[in-house]
Amino acid sequence: MPAVPSSSHRYEQLAAEWAEGIAHGTLRPGERLPSVRQTCQAKGLSPSTVFQAYAVLEERGLVQARPRSGYYVAARPAAKPRPAPVAPPAGGPRPVAVSELLVELLGSTRDADVVPLGSAFPAPALFPFDALARSGARAMRRLKPAQITGALTAGDEALREALRHRHALQGVALAPEELVITHGALEALNLCLQAVTRPGDVVVVESPTFYGALQAIERLHLRALEVATDPVTGVDLAALEALLQRERVAACWFMTRFQNPLGALMPTDHKQALVALLARHGIPLIEDDVYGELHAGLQRPPPAKAFDAAGLVLHCSSFSKCLAPGYRVGWAAAGRFARDVQRLKMMSSLSTSLPAQRAIADYLAQGGYDRHLRQLRQALAASQRRARGLIARHFPPGTRCTQPEGGYFLWLELPPAVDALALHRLALAQGISTAPGVLFSADARFTHHLRLNVGHPGDARLDAALRWLGEAARRCVTDNVAP
Structure with a gap:
């Protein structure tokens, strides 16, 4: 029955x-x-x-x-047109040098007095830190000494089992040995990239792409090759197939759910086709899925990993954006490369903080995680709607704004007269941070684009900051000069 x-x-x-x-x-x-x-x-x-x-x-x-x-x-509010897909630069793969610019431009996001439109994290008030602290204290009281060394490289068994269960609910069956717990998603992604590449190799990324991917490519002395990416549906599969026929590619690094910075959600059939395409070419896919839990719709879309029959999808995520910022607990489900990733983990950081792992495992066992996620998704969706309304009212004509189905980033294509990097520096003098578009490509070409973090529904400064940015951008257009 x-x-x-x-x-x-x-x-x-x-x-x-x-x-x-x-x-x-x-x-x-x-x-x-x-x-x-x-x-x-x-x-x-x-x-x-x-x-x-x-x-x-x-x-x-x-x-x-x-x-x-x-x-x-409800009536549908008037919205700015969405940004158009941008063709990647000509000239093939290229080395990457973005680290110095990133340090300069993103250092301000650590200042609590600055309005965090350039930050990578939602508002801290959205997360259950008190409950996590209680879980941590409870879990550590129950910890047996033998467990301290028994969970070194692969990670805490209770946490890994909870993750396997949550993946199974998304249609992803993971073998116990496939999961490796890491210092956040960024370590997972870096380890996976290192496991499938050698210096000089070509890695395909979205256009625009997450600057963390560019940093990893730079650190490992790889070359980046951008592929056309739609602001709504993600990677252009026809463009990717043509690229794979033309270039020798070692790996792809994509976000299939709520891509940073666009917020694109690849349709389920596109994910399935993507996995099949890469399997035909024998190319690993590093799936950066840190925003997968932050869907605004009622149904959680599956990750690309759900369609991986060949073990070529290295799925990486963490709790940093959805539950526990600062705990630095992530994981890699690395398919056929799991042993290589575990070996690299052992050679680099050896293990992830056991108290943080135990705290999260205990919190998950208490049964409140899905309730927290529902509240978080609702808060972020409401904040995104409000921000889009302010952008539609205050930013200059010709501004295009994404309308993501999840996450907390908006990608703005401003009129060409606006120099987004100069606007960022002017805004910073007013106590407002942004993430200018030049951070999101290997050749710093998104010069009149901004990524805005609108995941701060409790911050009363957000509305005034968006109005100020819009008015400053309007002045740029009126004067036809950069600020």
Whole structure:
């Protein structure tokens, strides 16, 4: 006999059904949703389940409550056009030298007095640090001395088992020996890249790409080759296939879910096609998936790793963006390269902090993680909507802004008259940080683009900072000179 869905599953399924109707236009802006009584009678649900579904849709900005009238589909706000896909630079693979610029431009994000639009992390207030501290104390009291050395390189067994379970829920079956716990996702990514490349090799990255990938390529003396990337659907598979036929490629480093900086979400069938394409060529895919839990929709999209039958996908993630910033607990599920990654881990940092691992494992065992994630996703989605509205009102005509389905970054393509690097430096003098587009390519070519971190819903300074940036960008256009 099939299991009866829980009440939480029922309200999520109802909300997903209505959200799909809104997305496809069968429920139009201004149209009234079925009443609680009608829905209860038609679907056999309780009133509390229906109200929960309404609340989810209201939190996502899809419906509005009208007193003594019911719930109506919300009007869709006018939005800036999304940035167009940008062709990668001509000339083939190139060496990378971005570290000095990164140190100069991102050092300001550590200053608590600076509005953190250039930061890589959401607001600290969004995370359950008190609960994590209690979990850490409880877990360390129960720790047996033999466990300290028994969990050195691969990581704490309880945490690895919890991760295997969560991956299984996403359709990813992992062997116990495949997981290696690391110092955050960045160590996992660097170890995986080192395991599948040699100095001088070519690594394909998105265009624009995460600057951490460029740093890793620079450190290992590799060459970067950018591939055209759509702001909505991610890597252009036709362009990638043409590139693979032309160049000898050692690996690809892509974000398939809520890519940094674009926020692109590769459709599920594209992920499947990507994995199949790389398998035909025998090329490893390093899947940077640190934002995968931050989907704004009700259904979590699967990672590319879910389609990996050849062991060529090295899936990397961490808890830094979704649960425990500063704990530096990440992992690699490295497929056929797991033993190489574990060997490199042993030769470099040996092990990841056991107290941090135990704290997170205990927290996961308490059962509150998914509730925390729901609250986090709702807060980030609401903050993103608010920020897009401010950008639409205050930034100059011709500005294009992404509309991601998750995460907390917005990518802005400003009018060509705006020098984003000069705007960044002017904003910093006003106590506002940004991440200018020159950080996100090997040749510093996104000169009139900005990545903005809008994952700070509790920061009252955010609105004023976005207004200031927009007005400063407008002055650049009016004067037709850089600030």
